[in-house]
Amino acid sequence: MSRIKQHPQSQQLEQALLELGLRMRRQHIYRGLIQLTYTAFxxxxxxxxxxxLTNMPYAVRLCAWxxxxxxxxxxxxxxPLRASRQPVDVQQIGLLIEQRFPELHSRMISTLQFQGENGIGKGMSVDLVEGVLDQTFHQLPNIKMDSIVDMAALKRGLKYLGISILLIxxxxxxGHAYFGAFIQRLVMPSAEYPTKTQIVEVNAPEVIPIDTPFSMHIRAGxxxxRVGHVEVRNEEGFTSNIELSLDKGANDLFTVEMPGLSEPATYTIYLGDAQHGPVSLTPVARPHIKTLTLEVVPPAYTGEPREQLQTGSARxxxxxxxxxxxxxxxxxxxxELVSSDDSKELPTMTRTDNGAWETTLSARxxxxxTVAMVAETGLSNATLPHYRITVRPDKAPVIRITKPSLVNELAAISKLPLAxxxxxxxxxxxxxxxxxxxxxGFLGEENDKPRQGTVFKRIPVTGKKLQFNGFWDNAKIQPEPGQQIRVWIEAQDNYVDGTHLTRSNDFTVTVITAQEYRTMLVQRLQETVDPAAELILDVRSSKRKLQKIDKQ
Structure with missing residues (x-):
């Protein structure tokens, strides 16, 4: 194989072709990005x-984008990315140049091959090949090789990009308000398109008591x-419409009285071309008393048994x-326990580990x-039951003297029945x-000095009732004739806050001599005998008259 000399511009040619190949690779990225952008817009x-136009559901919107x-x-x-990563082949680029410029037909490929092999085959003239190379390199300065880069596709993509930007x-x-709402709807399920009527604010209770009507306030813009309606739909699909009308004297406020709910439901507000909802409503039961127990422990001295009542009222x-x-x-x-009398403070209820509440108080x-409850949901008990604690006081003892009379005369050594x-x-x-x-002479006079009584007899007691039948015996105190004795009875109980003391009415005994007492007894006997004698005489007279009548 004959060798040919390396042309001075051969390296420049290869470098130019490599740069041209890199531009073509980048062209794939540019065209791909532009096409992706205008298609997205x-x-x-x-x-x-x-x-x-269709108001697509959020799930469809999300899946689509x-x-x-x-x-x-x-x-x-x-x-585009795969095409941009294809390796650069200078001979392939040379072939593209020959296709673009017919005057270089077969010259560019031959030049690259001869320069790459540094030799020619048998039967080929070295001078002829070098002459062809010289002609090729001589023509290259007049050739715009970068024209093989397809700028038309890029310009066409830029035109489409401009059109898409204009559309956006x-x-x-x-429709900036509508398009802004659309952008929000791509990611937010609750975003809605603006309407001619806007529902600005809806005020409804956060917690709705079960079976309790409630109010809902709607502010529009x-x-x-002047009218609209609220659609209420239960879980079974049954619906009911509630009319919505402007409040009296207001131009943007609506109030609707919603019926009590016993099961979960949804409501949707329709006002003009605006819609709000559906919004879920779950009624919550109010708190109330499940069980109530009142344990009563009477004072120990009473001997009364303790009681456990299933009510809040007791005596x-x-x-x-x-x-x-x-x-x-x-x-x-x-x-809380709330007294009907604001002046009375009741003890605080405390929660136990098992969720019950309890308190202790002394019956005075x-x-x-009433019982006021507020649940963790914020709801309170609707009805406040009234309970009554009636305190029965421990009364003082009651004394009733049956014998003797209030005023008596008695000898110094005589007795008097006492009961x-x-x-x-x-x-x-x-x-x-x-x-x-x-x-x-002092009997009947009262003064501020406390009585200095002397104990005549202390009677043992074991229960709550005492019956006494006995005698007042002057001989025990040995009074002198002419003196007067004031006698009374005192009784005490075992009251918890100190004993109750009861003092009976007084009865008096005037001490007389034995002769005076004997005379008094004779007089009393005479007062008793005389009426009896008269009665006997009357009976005898009546008997004689009856006998005379019988004889006739």
Whole structure:
């Protein structure tokens, strides 16, 4: 093989062809990006029009734009990006140049081959080949090799890009509110297109009590109609419409009275061309008392048994300890006892580990109270039941003297029948007979000095009732004639806050001499005998008259 000399411009040619190949590779990226961009812009405008006209569900919108995004990325990777990564072949580029410029037909490829092989085959003239090379390199300065880069496709893509930008600009400029809403609807399920009527604000309770009507306030804007309606749909699909009308004296506010709900439902507001909803409503039960237990522990001295009542009302003994335990139907934030008398403070209810609430109070005064509950949902019990605690006081003992009379005369050594009865509601602790000797003339006078009674007899007691039948015996105190004795009875119980003391009415005994007492007894006997004698005479007279009548 004969060798030919290396032409001085051969390296420059190869370098120029390599750069040209790199430009062509970049051209694939540019065209792909431009095509992807104007297709995305045009598709976005078409998607906007279709969504605006059909109001597509969020799931369809999401699937559509995600699918388009994935398709665009896959297309770009498989076509423009793959084409841009193809290796640069200078002979292939030379062939493209020969196709573009016919005057270089077979010259560019031959030049590249001869320069690459540094030799020629047998039968070929070296001078002839070198002459062809010289002619080729001589023609290259007059050839615009970069014209093989297809700029027409790039310019066409830029034209389409400009048109798509104009479309996007027109959509955003003419209907900026609608197009802005469309962009939000791509990612936000609750975004809606603006309407001529706008529902600006809807105020509804966050928690709706079950079977309880509630109010909903709606503020509108834009072109506001005078009427609308609210559609309520339950889980079974049954619907009901509630009329919506402007509030009296207002020009943008609507108030609707919603019926009580017993099951979950949804509501949708229709006002003009605006729609709000559907919004879910789940009614929540109000808290109420599941179980209520009142444990009553009477004071120990009464001997009364403790009670456990299934109610909040009771009649209890003064000083009893009451334990109120309430189990609600749901977890509560607060539970309070509220007195009907604001001046009375009731103890605080505390929550136990098992969710019940309880408190303890001492029965000192009667009271009427209610139970106010607030659940963790914020709902309170609708009805406040009234309960009454009636405190029965521990009364003082009652003394009733049956014998003797209030004023009596008795000799110094004589006895007088004494009978009395003492009753207490729970337990007697002490019954004592007292006396006080007074000088004649002082009886009936009262002064501020405390009585200085002397114990005549202390009677043992074990229950709440005492019956005494005995005698007052002057001989035990040995009074002198002319003295007066004031006698009374005192009874005490075992009341929790200190004993109750009851003092009976007084009866008096005037001490007389034995002769005076004998005379008094004779007079009393005479007063008894004389009427008896007269009665006997009357009986005899009546008997004689009856006998005379019988004889006739």
């Amino acid at each position: 045009a598709g976005l405008v078409v998607f906007f029009l279709v969504d605006w 995600v699918a388009a995004l994935v398709y665009g990325i896959v297309w770009f990777i498989r076509k 600009g027109a959509a955003g400029g003419i 834009g072109r506001i109609p 209890v003994i003064y000083g009893s300890v009451l334990t109120l335990r309430i189990e609600p139907t749901q977890r509560l934030k607060t539970l 005064n009667s009271l009427v109270y 009395f009865e003492v009753n207490d509601d729970f337990q007697l602790s002490d019954v004592t007979i007292f006396y006080e000797i007074l000088q004649s």
